[in-house]
Amino acid sequence: MLIVISATFFMVHAAPGGPFDDERVASPEILKQLNDTYNLNDPLLSQLGNYLFNAIQGDFGPSYKYPGRSVSELIFSGLPITMELALYSILLALFLGILSGILASLNPGKLLDHLPMSVSMIGICVPSIILGPMLILTFGIWFEILPVSGWGEFPGDKVLPTITLGSAYAAIFARLTRGGMLEILAQDFIRTARAKGLNETRVVLYHALRGGIMPTIGFLGPAIAGLFAGSFVVETIFQINGIGRYYVQAAFNRDYTLILGISILITFFTLTFVLLSDILATILNPRLREKGSMN
C-alpha cells in the first residue's frame, strides 16, 4: 500500500503542469500564494511525509479543483454509484457466466458448448472501451431505445454500463464454471448420485455445482477488484459520476490529493476482496481447509 501511494505521488507530481494552471494565467504572485497555501513549494519528500501522516489519521486533504470540498467528501459522493455499478455488473456476470458454463459442460463438444464458449471468447477479447461505444451506437443511436449516458437519471440508463462492465467477467466466469463442472461431472460420486435415481436437475445444481463453482468463487475477489478498476473506463464512456470518472478527471486537472485518495481506496478494495474470496473459498471447499490445518 505504501509503495502504491509513493509511486502514485511521485508520478502525479512529475506530470507537466500543475493544479492551478488555467487558460487565464494567474500572476506569478497568485500562483506562488496558491502553492504556498497547499505546501506545494516544499520539497517533494516532505510533502509526501505530510500527506502520509495526515492520511493515516483519515485526512486525505482538500481538493485543489473544488475549494472547500475535502477529498473524502468527493469520494463518498461518487462511491455509492460505483459500488452500485459494480454490484449489478458482478450479478450479471455471475448469472450469465454460471448459466452458460453449466450449459456448456452438460453438452461437451456440441453446439451448446461451442456457441457460449465462442461468445465468451469474444467477451474476453473485446475490451470495454470498444464494447461500450459499440453498444451506444447500436442501442442508443441506431435503435434509440436506451439512454447512452448518466446513471439513475432516465429509465434504462443503467443497462448499457452494466452490460459493458459485466460482460468480460461473465465470459471468464463461463469458462471457469465449464472447466470446474466438467471435472466434477466426471467424478464417481456424480455417477453414484445418478445411479441412485436422483433427477438430473438436482444432480447438476446441488451435487455438481457445489464443486464446479469453486474456480468461479476463487476468482470472485480479483474480479470485484478488477470491476472497480474497469469502472474507470465505463464511467468515463457513459459519463457516470462515480469515483472512476472523478479519478480520470482528477488526473486531467492535476488534482493531486483526489488522485491519491482514490488510488488508496482502490488499493484497499483490491487487497480486501482478494483476501475475502480466499476466505470464502476455504469455507466452501473442505479440501483447502484440510490443507490449511496440515500446515
Next chain:
Amino acid sequence: MKKIIISLFVILIVSCSSQESLDVNSANEQGILLLDNGTEPQGLDPHIVTGVTEHKIVIALFEGLTMQNPKGEGVIPAAAESWIISEDGLEIIFNLRPDAKWSNGDSLTAQDFVYSWRRILTPALGSRYPDMLYAVKNAEQFHKSEIKNFDLVGVKALDSKTLKVNLKTKTPFFLKQLAHYATYPVHPETIEGFGGISNRDSRWTRPENIISNGPFILDEWSINKVIKVRRNKNYWGIEDLKLNGIHFFPIDNESTSDRYYRSGKTHNLYTIQTEKIAKYKDEYPDQFKLEKYFGTYYYRINTKIEQLSDINVRKALSLAIDRELIVDKVTKGGQKPAYSFTPPSEDYYDPPTQLNFNPELARKYLADAGYPNGEGFPEFELLYNTNEGHQKIAQAIQQFWLKELGIKITLTNVDWKVYLDRESQGQYQISRAGWIGDYVDPNSFLDMMVTDRGNNKTGWSNKQYDSYVKKATFANNEAERLINFSKAEEILMDELPIIPIYTYTRVYMLRNEVKGWYPNMLDTHPYQFISLED
C-alpha cells in the same frame, strides 16, 4: 439462498426505476426555473471561483454594486441605488439601498464592501480575479504586498450606506467590472466564523452556513446532482421577483442534456449537439437561440521564433485561411468568421478589418519573406489541447497552408495541463487559443496583448500598440477612447501575433414560457427579470 437471490433482484429492479423529479409543467406552476448549467461548479465563493457555470449560480445568490443590464451591454444599479462620479472621473460615491440586507436580516453596509474588497485583494486568499479591482487606488500595491496598510487603498465607508471609491486613473469600464462576481460582497461575520479572511477552503458556502445578499438563498447542494436556491425574503427587490426558486443541474454531457430538455426536465438546453443544430433550428424556430458571444477563437504565434518573427510570414499565414469555409463546413455551430481580436458589436465598437481570404496576396507576402511557394520554410508544429473540435479546425488550417502556401505543419495534441504549461513556457510555435471577455469592453481583449502581460504568451511587443491602449484608458470621452482602441486593434491585425479564426456564439434552446430572458454578448440573464408564463 433463493430468498437472497430474489431479494437482490427486487433491490435491482427498484433501484433501476427512475427517480422522481420535477417536470417543467409543475415547475411552471410553482415558479421554479429548471436550468441545465453545464458542469458541477468548483465552488460558490464569489472571490474564489472562476468560470461560467459558477457565475450563473453566484449571480442568483449574491449581488454587487451594479449588475449587467439584461437587455444590453451596460450596467444598471443593483445593491447601490445610485452613484455620483466626480468630474475628473477619479472618485465615485455609491449610495447603497437603504433596504439592502443580507439573507439573515442584517443590513448590507458600506463597511461590508470594504471588508469584501480587502478579502479579494488579500494575497493569501489566492483569488484569481484581484485585477477586477486594480483600477482602485493602491489596490494592486496592496495585493502585491507592496503596502500592508489597507487604509491606503481607495475604498472607504463614509457611513453605513455610503461608499467612496478612489480610482488610480479614470476607468470608464469600472462600473462594468463591478457587475463581475469577483467584486461582490461577502458577509464578514460568516467569513470570520469560518477561518477568516484568507481561508479559501472553508465550508461557509454550504447551505447550512451561507449568508448571501442576492435575490435567492442556497437551499440544497448535492454534488453532481442539483443545486437548489429559493427566494431570499430579505432581498430588497423581493416584490418584483417573480421566480420562487431555481434548480441548477450540472449536466456535462451533451447527449444527457438533450434528453433532459426533450423530456421536459429543464427549461433550457445548454448546448445543442452540432449534428442537431440544423434540425432544431428548423423544427423549433421559437425555442432555438443563436446569439453572439463575447469571445474569440484564435491562433497564437510565437514571435520569438526566427521565421515567425517576420510580419510577412504571419500575414501570409492569416490571409491563406478561409474563415467562412471553416465556420460553414467545419465548426457548423453558427460561429461568425473573426477578422479582429475584439468581437465586433454594431452599436458599440466596430473594429477595423483587413483579414479577408486572399491566397494570392498570401503567396506574395510569403515570397517577400524569402519563401516563394513555401520553399525553405521549416516544418512547424501546431499545438492544441486534445479535443475533436480543435483537431478538425487544425486539420482544415493545415490543408489551407499546404494548398495555398506550400507550407507543411504537423499537428500535436496534448493534454490540457501540458498544453497550458508549454504555452506559458513559450515551448510552442503556433498554438490554438480562446478568450472570453470578462466585461463588454475592448479593454478586456486588447489589454492582454500589451507587452509582457501574462496572457500575451506570444512574446510580441509593440510600443505604439501599448501607447494606444494606454491612451484609451486616459481618454477624455468615449469616442476618443474607442478611436484609440481602434488604432491599437489596427496595429494588432497588421502585425498578427495572433490570428483570429472565429467569434464564439451561444447556440442553445429555451422554452417559450421563460420570459424576461434577453440576448446579450456576455450571455448573462439576471434572474430578477425572469418569469415563467404558460
